[in-house]
Every structure is written in structure tokens, then in C-alpha cells.
Amino acid sequence: MKRILDLVVLPGKWVGWLVLPLILSVCLTVLAARMGWNAFVRWDQALPVLGRGITVNTLADLQWYIFAIVAIFGGVYAFRDGQHVSVDVFSAGLPRRVQLGMRLFGDLVFLLPFCAIIFWYGWSFALTSFNSGEGSTYGGLMNRWLIKSIIPIGFALLGIAAITRAITTIGEILHPAATDETTSQ
Template identity: 90%
Template structure:
């Protein structure tokens, strides 16, 4: 199960490197605002995603694209490592098996249906964007379906991670409790 989770978090590990272009984009946007620049480079032919140039709006779109990618794929990474938001404060004093049962219920009753709903609507959200050719109307990035497709992909990965963790949790619950050897001496 651990290997499956390790594969599911690979995009989260990879997108961590997007912090560097995010920082560069923010710095360029600040410089552009300071010096009154709007367009950095323009060309005649429209290129996929970029359009007909790199402007301040392109950089602004790039910033929220990167942030969205990092948040969605990073969420799967945080879930795998137990660094996500949880309500452990309510279950901290309960026996370990009860904690596991609550985690199992949370994963199957709350997280998995939520992931399924977001996947379903995210898929149609991205598909509508693709079919309409949605892009920036103010000189930013084009092909918005690419960033919108991150939503169903990320929540599919999170849903798979929830299933894997639920299977592992069920196995842990069903495993016989360890006996205390010191009682038999």
C-alpha cells in the first residue's frame, strides 16, 4: 500500500519545484509595476497556452496556475504524510482502534464522496472550458482547460489515496491486538 501512495504523491513532489518560477514571476510582476511595463514580449502567431505574448497579465495568470497546481497536488502529498487538516483533537484520548475506526469512517463517508463529487463536476468544468476554447480575455494565458483539468486529476489522486488508506486502516483494525508478554511471566 505504501508504494501505491508513494506513486500517488509523485506529482506533489514534482510540483514543489514550481516555487522557483512562481518567485520569478512575482519578482517580474513587481518590476513591471515599478517601471510601468505591460508587455515583455509579443509575437504574431498565437502559441498554445501563452497566446501572442508575455504580459503582466500572463505572469498574473501563471502565478495562480502555479499556486493551484501546488495546492491540489500538494494536498495529496499532505494527506499521505498525515499533515492535512484533521480533527485529532476530538479523538486523541480514545483507544487506538477507535481512532482507526473514526479515520476509516472519515475517509469513506466524508473524503471519498467529496473527491467523487469534485472529480465529477471538475471533469465537466474542464470539458466545458476545452469545448468553448476558453482563454484569457485580458492578455493572460490561453487554454484554460489545462489548468481546470488539474482539479479532477488531483481529486482522483486524493480519492485513490483515500481508498488505499481505508484498505490499510481496515487491515490494521482487523489485525489481532498485540499481547503484552510481561503478563505471562
């Protein structure tokens, strides 16, 4: 199960580096606004994603693209490491098996259906964008389906992580002595 979780969070580990281009993009946008620049580079033939040039709008789009990617894939990473938002105040004083039961209930009743719904609608959302050739109408980034496809991909990975954690939790509930031995080592 650990290997599955390690694979599922791999994009979350990689996208952490996107914070650096995000910072650069924000700084360039501020500089461009201060200097009154709109276009940095233009060319004749449209390129995938970039269109016909790099403008302030391109940088603005890039900022929210990067933020979305970091938030979605980083959320899966945080879930795996238990750094996500949870409601531990309700279970803090309860026995370990009850806490595990509550976690299993939350994963199966709330998280998995939520991931399935977001995956289902996110997939059609991205597919509609792809089929329509959606892109920026104000000189930003083109091929919006690329960023929109992050939604179903990210929630599929989160769903896989939830299933994996549910299986692990069931194992901990059924065999509490085995998990106590592995955590003490």
C-alpha cells in the same frame, strides 16, 4: 499499498519546484508595475497556452496557475504523510482502534464522496472549458482547460489515496498486532 501511495503523491513531489518560477513571476510582476511595463515579449502567431506574448497579465495568470497546482497536488502529498488538517482533538484520548475506526469513517463517509463529487463536476468544468476554447480575455494565458483539468486529476489522486488508506486502516483494525510489529521496526 505503499507503492500506490508513492505513485499518487509523485506529482506533489514534482510540483514543489514550481515555487521557484512562482517567486520569479511575482518579482517580475512587481518590477514591471514599478517600471510601467505591460508586455515583455510579443510575437505574431499565437502559441499554445501563451497566446501572442508574455505580459504582466500572463505572469498574473501564471501565478494563480502555479498556486493551484501546488495546492491541489501538494494536498495529496500532505494527506499521504498525515500533514493535512484533521480533527484529532476528538480522538486524541481514545484507544488506537477507536481512532482508526474514526479515521476509516471520515475517509469513507466524508472524503471519498467529496472527491467523487469534485472529480465529477471538475471533469465537466474542464471539458466545457476545452470545448469552448476558453482563454484569457485580457492578455493572460490561453487554454484554460489545462489548469481546470488539474481539479479532477488532483481529486482523483486524493480519492485513490483515501481508498488506499482505508484499506490499510481496515488491515490495522483487523490485525492490530501485525501493524504494531511493523511500526516498531
